[in-house]
Amino acid sequence: MNAPDPLNFAARRALPEAMLEALRQRFGDRCSTALAVREQHGRDESPIDMPPPDAVLFAESEDEVCFVLALASEHRVPVIPYGVGSSLEGHLLAVQGGLSLDVSRLNRILSINAEDLTVTVQPGVTRQQLNNEIRHQGLFFPIDPGADASLGGMAATRASGTNAVRYGTMRENVLGLAVVTACGERVRTGSRARKSSAGYDLTRLFVGSEGTLGVITELTLRLYPLPEAVSAAVCFFPSIDAAVQATIQIIQMGVPIARCELLDAHAIRAVNAHDKLGLREAPMLLMEFHGSPAGVAEQAQTVQEIARDCGGEDFDWATTPEARSRLWTARHHAYLSALQTRPGCRCVTTDTCVPISRLAQSINESVCEVEEAGIPYFIVGHVGDGNFHLGYLIDPLQPAERETAERLSAQMVARAIRLGGTCTGEHGIGLHKQAFLIEEAGEPAVAMMRSLKAALDPLNIMNPGKIFSGPR
Amino acid sequence: MNAPDPLNFAARRALPEAMLEALRQRFGDRCSTALAVREQHGRDESPIDMPPPDAVLFAESEDEVCFVLALASEHRVPVIPYGVGSSLEGHLLAVQGGLSLDVSRLNRILSINAEDLTVTVQPGVTRQQLNNEIRHQGLFFPIDPGADASLGGMAATRASGTNAVRYGTMRENVLGLAVVTACGERVRTGSRARKSSAGYDLTRLFVGSEGTLGVITELTLRLYPLPEAVSAAVCFFPSIDAAVQATIQIIQMGVPIARCELLDAHAIRAVNAHDKLGLREAPMLLMEFHGSPAGVAEQAQTVQEIARDCGGEDFDWATTPEARSRLWTARHHAYLSALQTRPGCRCVTTDTCVPISRLAQSINESVCEVEEAGIPYFIVGHVGDGNFHLGYLIDPLQPAERETAERLSAQMVARAIRLGGTCTGEHGIGLHKQAFLIEEAGEPAVAMMRSLKAALDPLNIMNPGKIFSGPR
Numbered sequence: 001m002n003a004p005d006p007l008n009f010a011a012r013r014a015l016p017e018a019m020l021e022a023l024r025q026r027f028g029d030r031c032s033t034a035l036a037v038r039e040q041h042g043r044d045e046s047p048i049d050m051p052p053p054d055a056v057l058f059a060e061s062e063d064e065v066c067f068v069l070a071l072a073s074e075h076r077v078p079v080i081p082y083g084v085g086s087s088l089e090g091h092l093l094a095v096q097g098g099l100s101l102d103v104s105r106l107n108r109i110l111s112i113n114a115e116d117l118t119v120t121v122q123p124g125v126t127r128q129q130l131n132n133e134i135r136h137q138g139l140f141f142p143i144d145p146g147a148d149a150s151l152g153g154m155a156a157t158r159a160s161g162t163n164a165v166r167y168g169t170m171r172e173n174v175l176g177l178a179v180v181t182a183c184g185e186r187v188r189t190g191s192r193a194r195k196s197s198a199g200y201d202l203t204r205l206f207v208g209s210e211g212t213l214g215v216i217t218e219l220t221l222r223l224y225p226l227p228e229a230v231s232a233a234v235c236f237f238p239s240i241d242a243a244v245q246a247t248i249q250i251i252q253m254g255v256p257i258a259r260c261e262l263l264d265a266h267a268i269r270a271v272n273a274h275d276k277l278g279l280r281e282a283p284m285l286l287m288e289f290h291g292s293p294a295g296v297a298e299q300a301q302t303v304q305e306i307a308r309d310c311g312g313e314d315f316d317w318a319t320t321p322e323a324r325s326r327l328w329t330a331r332h333h334a335y336l337s338a339l340q341t342r343p344g345c346r347c348v349t350t351d352t353c354v355p356i357s358r359l360a361q362s363i364n365e366s367v368c369e370v371e372e373a374g375i376p377y378f379i380v381g382h383v384g385d386g387n388f389h390l391g392y393l394i395d396p397l398q399p400a401e402r403e404t405a406e407r408l409s410a411q412m413v414a415r416a417i418r419l420g421g422t423c424t425g426e427h428g429i430g431l432h433k434q435a436f437l438i439e440e441a442g443e444p445a446v447a448m449m450r451s452l453k454a455a456l457d458p459l460n461i462m463n464p465g466k467i468f469s470g471p472r
Numbered sequence: 473m474n475a476p477d478p479l480n481f482a483a484r485r486a487l488p489e490a491m492l493e494a495l496r497q498r499f500g501d502r503c504s505t506a507l508a509v510r511e512q513h514g515r516d517e518s519p520i521d522m523p524p525p526d527a528v529l530f531a532e533s534e535d536e537v538c539f540v541l542a543l544a545s546e547h548r549v550p551v552i553p554y555g556v557g558s559s560l561e562g563h564l565l566a567v568q569g570g571l572s573l574d575v576s577r578l579n580r581i582l583s584i585n586a587e588d589l590t591v592t593v594q595p596g597v598t599r600q601q602l603n604n605e606i607r608h609q610g611l612f613f614p615i616d617p618g619a620d621a622s623l624g625g626m627a628a629t630r631a632s633g634t635n636a637v638r639y640g641t642m643r644e645n646v647l648g649l650a651v652v653t654a655c656g657e658r659v660r661t662g663s664r665a666r667k668s669s670a671g672y673d674l675t676r677l678f679v680g681s682e683g684t685l686g687v688i689t690e691l692t693l694r695l696y697p698l699p700e701a702v703s704a705a706v707c708f709f710p711s712i713d714a715a716v717q718a719t720i721q722i723i724q725m726g727v728p729i730a731r732c733e734l735l736d737a738h739a740i741r742a743v744n745a746h747d748k749l750g751l752r753e754a755p756m757l758l759m760e761f762h763g764s765p766a767g768v769a770e771q772a773q774t775v776q777e778i779a780r781d782c783g784g785e786d787f788d789w790a791t792t793p794e795a796r797s798r799l800w801t802a803r804h805h806a807y808l809s810a811l812q813t814r815p816g817c818r819c820v821t822t823d824t825c826v827p828i829s830r831l832a833q834s835i836n837e838s839v840c841e842v843e844e845a846g847i848p849y850f851i852v853g854h855v856g857d858g859n860f861h862l863g864y865l866i867d868p869l870q871p872a873e874r875e876t877a878e879r880l881s882a883q884m885v886a887r888a889i890r891l892g893g894t895c896t897g898e899h900g901i902g903l904h905k906q907a908f909l910i911e912e913a914g915e916p917a918v919a920m921m922r923s924l925k926a927a928l929d930p931l932n933i934m935n936p937g938k939i940f941s942g943p944r
Contacts, residue, residue, distance in 0.1 A: 115829035196894035204676030225726035357587035422668035455927035
């Protein structure tokens with residue numbers, strides 16, 4: 001992959017014996033230096049390889065997080081918060097060595113306020129755990145990035161996924177946080193009020209900060225009533241263009257569609273094989289509607305008319321929970337299914353998001369380029385938001401393929417930025433997209449981010465080398 | 473009113489002659505030191521009195537803003553961005569002297585992207601100007617704080633208002649900004665993409681920063697399709713409790729109500745007199761529904777059933793635009809109407825927001841206190857969000873009344889914070905609520921805000937003395 005800034009490695013800061021001793025004394029075998037544990041904490045779902053952290057600490061309370069951060073400050077040792085390890089851009093990699101701070105055991109749901117549609121959780125709670133817990137109260141938390149990620153990690157990467165077109169992303173659905181700062185102090189941001197004008201929006205500053213400003217130890221989230229009626233449908237289109245045109249019209253009409261996903265013919269071929277489905281291998285929209293029975297019926301009719309006008313065919317409904325679940329499981333398997341279409345391959349995944357009017361151009365030009373390069377690929381997209389993923393399936397033994405994929409990816413990102421979009425809709429910057437961030441935001445904006453980082457973490461111990469490579 | 477930190481005055485920094493000369497040379501009579509102009513720029517809608525700024529500069533381009541900020545940095549002179557002057561908490565007051573930077577002439581709509589439902593505007597564009605411009609394209613911008621505020625000012629104070637329950641606040645509806653920093657550098661935040669995980673959320677940091685971090689010179693906003701059908705209704709309740717209970721159930725059922733406003737009997741008596749209406753003088757919900765004709769009908773039916781269960785009576789519909797407009801005009805006149813019920817009075821307005829389950833308690837206890845104190849008052853509230861305003865109508869010639877109102881207000885804020893809410897739902901901190909901010913957020917959070925301020929504005933020239941009183 002793109003080599004991260006070599007400065008990071010020059011600055012590798014080993015964990016001193018005195019700190020290790022202090023950790024062992026307080027935490028016993030919850031402080032581990034076993035290679036297997038370190039290696040498991042030294043990678044995420046990105047294809048970047050890196051030496052693991054020097055130690056892993058399993059925290060079980062916020063007080064322990066404060067203790068660890070104060071100690072790390074004293075010794076100037078990097079701390080990398082770790083949830084379940086499902087991030088995609090190298091966020092968890094110990095580029096400067098240091099301590100992986102595993103918060104997955106902070107996994108209690110602290111309070112559910114059904115009347116207010118809010119919940120307060122610890123950062124290690126996963127989204128499925130939360131939804132299992134609140135379902136019987138008629139509530140759900142909509143943010144669904146595919147993986148069963150931890151909610152702390154989802155906040156840290158500003159995650160979104162299939163439901164964002166209707167319910168927003170983590171940005172819109174985190175009401176408040178408790179964070180532990182680099183020096184080990186607890187700060188509470190936000191409240192349980194739905195809105196506030198009280199000072200700087202510290203909550204939104206931490207959402208998407210990728211562990212570089214502090215450790216999230218508590219989250220207050222918005223919940224939603226489970227919709228009375230849910231219906232899913234698939235529809236096939238003669239071209240990606242046609243599917244995107246239909247999507248644009250759906251959004252413009254103000255249809256409150258809950259999910260609007262594009263799969264291209266390659267993705268469908270893969271999920272057909274993996275999940276034993278018989279879907280037509282053509283650009284497909286997979287949609288879901290939430291509301292009252294009449295509301296869902298009305299949305300469905302509007303969308304059916306739009307789809308037909310755009311050349312859509314074989315509109316097919318899945319109204320039972322089982323049928324819906326089958327389709328969404330297949331959608332969530334797309335990545336895994338695609339990997340299996342080329343044995344031994346690895347996937348270079350992209351994640352641009354553009355204004356929806358530019359989506360067809362953005363996808364089509366990217367497809368032309370990858371077709372010309374001859375690398376197998378697939379496309380899935382949260383197209384209602386203008387966000388799509390193109391996966392290049394490369395042979396890791398052929399360095400030329402990886403180079404080509406990286407070149408194509410860079411071209412796609414440059415195009416997204418040119419079209420008024422962003423280099424990452426939901427995966428984050430991590431290690432892999434630092435140059436793209438500068439291209440997108442410009443040097444002055446990145447300099448501003450650096451100065452915020454320096455203000456809150458002057459010793460640069462919080463997940464150093466991510467988003468940008470240290471102070472300039 | 474509460475005396476702001478006296479340190480602010482000690483630190484009054486006069487505008488040096490050399491800087492004034494440089495401004496006059498470049499801007500001619502667009503740089504004014506006339507007392508009338510300075511006084512007009514030295515107050516907002518708050519009841520706080522303060523000496524005016526030393527000069528007023530009418531900027532006409534972003535380049536001019538850059539020039540002014542660079543110059544002010546050089547001379548270490550405070551700069552206070554000014555839109556239309558409708559803020560409520562002393563945001564615009566020149567507590568340290570300096571220059572009022574009027575951006576109201578930066579009032580062009582730069583581009584409308586109907587397909588993407590986005591618009592890019594200059595900061596002096598007002599919300600009504602924008603809506604008049606986009607209506608013929610079938611679009612609208614929902615944020616409605618009552619006043620015809622400038623969009624730059626609305627972003628700076630994180631404004632919201634009547635439509636927030638459905639469409640969110642400025643926090644959710646600003647996609648990106650251009651800002652000029654304290655040293656006169658242009659920084660762009662965000663993009664036109666609906667979502668992004670690209671680095672720190674600078675956009676949200678500037679939204680709600682009250683002019684203390686830089687000057688907003690461009691905003692990209694989300695737009696919405698004008699709903700196919702709109703319907704408004706009023707319903708009267710035996711108590712505030714009953715009206716709030718109905719609201720809670722409406723929100724919990726997931727009814728996508730567009731506006732849900734409470735007026736108490738005092739507010740209704742005032743608007744009846746001012747707008748010659750014959751509304752029943754009892755706690756009233758004023759609601760609006762947006763959607764398809766069938767969707768609106770369905771929402772209305774659900775809400776009617778809930779209201780009836782809660783003791784609501786005289787449900788009355790306003791389906792014509794004229795009838796709706798009459799009701800909403802009356803709602804927007806509530807403040808003015810209330811002032812006229814006690815000739816010569818001034819209004820001390822409060823703005824707490826609590827989790828909705830605590831709203832009835834929050835209002836009822838505040839009402840008990842003000843009834844006991846014997847000060848005339850009225851209540852209006854964006855109750856779907858848990859946000860309400862209680863206005864104390866005081867005789868400015870009776871200092872004891874002002875003191876009582878301030879005491880009652882402080883009790884109400886303390887209660888809101890105790891109940892998990894915020895000291896300000898939409899008005900901001902400004903000068904008046906700095907102590908409340910500390911009470912709500914805690915010293916560590918406010919210290920974090922101060923360090924962000926120091927990082928982006930090390931000379932403390934951007935609207936100094938607001939939100940918090942200078943660095944500690």
